[in-house]
Amino acid sequence: MKHYLFILNFLCSFSVCAQVSGNCNAPFDSPDALVEILIGEGVEFSNATFSGFDCSAGFFNGASNIGFESGLVMATDGVESITPGGFGAPGFGIPGFDLDLSNQLEIVGATSTDLNNLIVLEFDFIPTSDVVTFNYVFASNEYPSYTCSQYNDIFGFFLSGPGITGDFEDDAVNIALVPNPNDPSVYTNTPVIINTINSGIPT
Numbered sequence: 227m228k229h230y231l232f233i234l235n236f237l238c239s240f241s242v243c244a245q246v247s248g249n250c251n252a253p254f255d256s257p258d259a260l261v262e263i264l265i266g267e268g269v270e271f272s273n274a275t276f277s278g279f280d281c282s283a284g285f286f287n288g289a290s291n292i293g294f295e296s297g298l299v300m301a302t303d304g305v306e307s308i309t310p311g312g313f314g315a316p317g318f319g320i321p322g323f324d325l326d327l328s329n330q331l332e333i334v335g336a337t338s339t340d341l342n343n344l345i346v347l348e349f350d351f352i353p354t355s356d357v358v359t360f361n362y363v364f365a366s367n368e369y370p371s372y373t374c375s376q377y378n379d380i381f382g383f384f385l386s387g388p389g390i391t392g393d394f395e396d397d398a399v400n401i402a403l404v405p406n407p408n409d410p411s412v413y414t415n416t417p418v419i420i421n422t423i424n425s426g427i428p429t
Contacts, residue, residue, distance in 0.1 A: 246292075248305035250284030260284070261349045263298040264360075271351040278345040279320060281305050292363045302343035302379075303367075320344075326394040327382050330417040337376040362402070369420045374428045380419040 253259050257274035263285050265271060276283065284305040287296035301308055322344025331339040366379040383402035384394055392399030404416040404423060416422050 246286055246299075246308045246310075247288050248284050248286045248299050248301070248308045250281035250305040254285040257347065257349070260298060260347055261351075264347075265351060269351055269354060271349050274347070274349040276347050279304075279343075282343075282345050283347065292365075294361060298347075300345045300347070302345060324382075326384055326398070326400070327380055329394065330380060330382055330400065331378060331419070333415075333417065334378075334419065334422060336378050336419075336421070338378075341380075360401075364402075364418050364423070366420050369424065373420060373424045374426065375421075378419040378421050380417060382417065 254263065257276040260276060260283055261271055261274045278300070281304050282302065283298065283300045285296065286299040286305075286308060299305055299308060320343055322341045324341060324344055324346065327341060327344075328339040360383065362381075362383070364379075364381045368377055368379050372378075381402050382400050384392075384398040385401050386392070386394075386396040386398035390399055391397050394400060400417060402418045403413040404418060406412040406414055
């Protein structure tokens with residue numbers, strides 16, 4: 227089964243937002259509900275925790291122009307901001323700390339590893355097969371304005387558990403990595419940030 231996640235840092239561009247609407251109200255306002263949106267029915271999970279600000283995550287739908295119709299949205303400018311004409315910014319500029327994300331920024335030589343508007347969803351789950359897949363879209367309104375600058379919106383998807391040995395907390399690996407441009411079926415060790423998914427030319 228495929229699971230869908232729409233990561234939105236600050237405001238999304240009009241082309242991505244054109245058909246998107248979000249909902250952070252009940253029943254989509256608890257850690258368990260957010261995990262259920264992400265993993266779907268029939269997957270056993272526990273210990274769900276969420277940290278962010280009010281209405282920074284919820285359910286989205288109507289997003290046919292990003293490749294899937296609905297799923298979990300995490301928006302650092304608030305879920306309301308993904309709707310055309312919507313405004314959020316309830317968490318703008320709130321400092322946060324996550325060692326794994328800061329380490330990812332260090333890996334690519336970012337000049338700043340400070341984090342703001344951090345949103346984290348964590349949970350334990352028991353897979354029903356030996357393959358688990360997640361589809362996600364990473365969008366950022368800083369992409370056109372801050373490409374090649376010190377500011378880097380970043381996304382990490384850290385996976386840990388039996389048989390996994392990685393460089394991050396709890397021996398986790400980051401599975402949100404940039405594909406090899408010469409062979410998209412192979413992934414690099416490069417994290418997904420605005421300065422690793424562009425042409426290298428500002429704006």
